[in-house]
Amino acid sequence: MLVSRRAALAALAVLVSGAAAAQAPGVPATQARAAVVTADTPMVPEKPVVVRPNGERWAQITATAANARPARFPIGRGHSGPAVLRVQVLLDRALFSPGMIDGRWGHNTQTALFWMQVREGLPATGAVDSATMQRLEALAGRPDTVVHRRELKAEDVRGPFTPIPEDIYQQAKLACSCYESLTEKLTESFHVHAELLRKLNPGVQLDSVRAGDTITVPAVRPMDAPAAGPVAELWVSGSGKYVHAMSAAGRILYHFPTTLGSTFDPSPQGDFAVASVHPDPWWHYQPRILAHVPDDRPDARIPPGPNNAVGRVWMALSAPHYGIHGTKSPETIGYATSAGCVRLTNWDALFLSRRVTPGTPVRFRDTRAPDAQPTGNPAARPDSASATRRDTTAASARRDSVPVPPPGPPR
Numbered sequence: 001m002l003v004s005r006r007a008a009l010a011a012l013a014v015l016v017s018g019a020a021a022a023q024a025p026g027v028p029a030t031q032a033r034a035a036v037v038t039a040d041t042p043m044v045p046e047k048p049v050v051v052r053p054n055g056e057r058w059a060q061i062t063a064t065a066a067n068a069r070p071a072r073f074p075i076g077r078g079h080s081g082p083a084v085l086r087v088q089v090l091l092d093r094a095l096f097s098p099g100m101i102d103g104r105w106g107h108n109t110q111t112a113l114f115w116m117q118v119r120e121g122l123p124a125t126g127a128v129d130s131a132t133m134q135r136l137e138a139l140a141g142r143p144d145t146v147v148h149r150r151e152l153k154a155e156d157v158r159g160p161f162t163p164i165p166e167d168i169y170q171q172a173k174l175a176c177s178c179y180e181s182l183t184e185k186l187t188e189s190f191h192v193h194a195e196l197l198r199k200l201n202p203g204v205q206l207d208s209v210r211a212g213d214t215i216t217v218p219a220v221r222p223m224d225a226p227a228a229g230p231v232a233e234l235w236v237s238g239s240g241k242y243v244h245a246m247s248a249a250g251r252i253l254y255h256f257p258t259t260l261g262s263t264f265d266p267s268p269q270g271d272f273a274v275a276s277v278h279p280d281p282w283w284h285y286q287p288r289i290l291a292h293v294p295d296d297r298p299d300a301r302i303p304p305g306p307n308n309a310v311g312r313v314w315m316a317l318s319a320p321h322y323g324i325h326g327t328k329s330p331e332t333i334g335y336a337t338s339a340g341c342v343r344l345t346n347w348d349a350l351f352l353s354r355r356v357t358p359g360t361p362v363r364f365r366d367t368r369a370p371d372a373q374p375t376g377n378p379a380a381r382p383d384s385a386s387a388t389r390r391d392t393t394a395a396s397a398r399r400d401s402v403p404v405p406p407p408g409p410p411r
Helices: 005-011 063-067 082-093 107-120 130-139 182-189 194-200 346-353
Strands: 147-151 214-218 233-237 242-246 252-257 270-279 283-285 300-302 313-317 323-325 361-365
Touching: 063 082, 063 147, 082 107, 082 130, 082 214, 107 130, 107 242, 107 252, 182 194, 194 214, 252 346, 270 346, 313 346, 323 346
Parallel strands: 233 361
Antiparallel strands: 147 214, 233 242, 242 252, 270 313, 270 361, 283 300, 313 323
16 A cells, blocks of 8 residues: 555645546546545555566666566556656656656655546556556657667766765865765766666766767656646645645646655644745754754854755745755655655755745645644744754765664754
8 A cells, every 4th residue: 555544634634626637548437537636535545456576677677678668567566677667757757756766666656656646537556557657658748768868968967076074064164065976966867866877878987978978868857847837835745755736726736755754853744835945055054953963063054065965955944944955865765754854856856946936835744743733933044954954964974775763863
C-alpha cells in the first residue's frame, strides 16, 4: 500500500471537489473516475494490483531499452530497469515529480503515479497498466524519446567547483557553496542519480566533459515548462511525504516528494502562507536555535549555492523559523527526515518557487500530535534563510542518506 488511510485523510482534510478529469485516451467510460478528491476519498489502492517480476533488471538499462514502449504490464513495486526509468522520466515531464530518477521503483515513484491516476480519473492502483502508460505519455507531451543524446552547452559545464569542508566555520569562508564536481552538477541538471548517469554513459569521464560534447541523459521537464494553471494553495502531507500545488478548483497541478520533520522535531501543523521567496539564499547558522549545538557558539553566514544547507531557494513561511527549500542531498528526499522544514530537491524547489507568490496559502496536515500544534504567525522573517535551521548536522557529508537520530538534525 502507498500510505495509510489515516495519514492521507488527515493530509487532505481541506480538499475541495475538483472538476472531472478528461478521460484518458483508450479508457472506457465505465473505467474512468471523476477527479473529485474529498476527505472520504480512499488514498490507498482500493484493489491493489499484484505486480509480478517483469523480467527486467537494473543492469539492463540502456537508452534504447528505456525508449522502447514496455511490452509487459503492470509495472510497479519491486521492479527496476528500463521500464521503471521510462515511467520516472514521464512522471517528471507530467509534473508529478518522482524526485531523483534512478531506474528503481520506490516510494516517491509510486506516490507520484498514484496521485496522477487519482487526478486523471484512472483506477488508482499505484501500478502502471497499459491505459495508465498511454495517459502518462500524453501528459508528458508524447516525447519521441525519454532518454536522449544531449550536446552540452557552456553553461552546462561551467564551474566553479569547490570541495565543501565539513566544518561550518570553514564553509563560511568559501566564496560560494558551489557544486563539488561537474558530475554533481549534471545529476541535478537532469534530475538523475549519478549511478544511473554513469550507466547511461559507459566509459565517459563525466567530470571531464566539455561544451560541445554529447552525453546521454533523461529528457526531463524544462524549468520553464508551461504552467498547468495558477497555484491557489499548497498542501503538505506529513505521512504521505509530498507537497501538492493546487488550483482554486481543487485540482492537483504539481506533485513533489518531500522530506519533513520527525516525531522529535516535527513540521508545523495547521494553515500558514508563503511570506517571501529568496533565490540563492545566504544561510544564517544560529547555534541558539539548534538543539545539538552549544548556545555560546558564534553565528555564521554560509554563502549561496546548491551545497548550501537550504539549497538554491528559500520560501519563507508565516510559521517562524520554517520554510520550503532545496537540499544538498537530493537522494534523501522522501526517505529521511528534516527538523521541521519542507525540503525538496533543488530542481523541484526552484520550479515551485517560480509558481508561488507571497500570500499563497500552505496547509500542513498530519505532521504532529494535536497537542503540539503551533499557531500561525503572519510575520515570518523575510531575511532569506536567516531563520531556518540546518537540514543536516554540521559534520554531515555531502551525501547524508539516512535519517539522523535524536537529538535531531536542524531544520
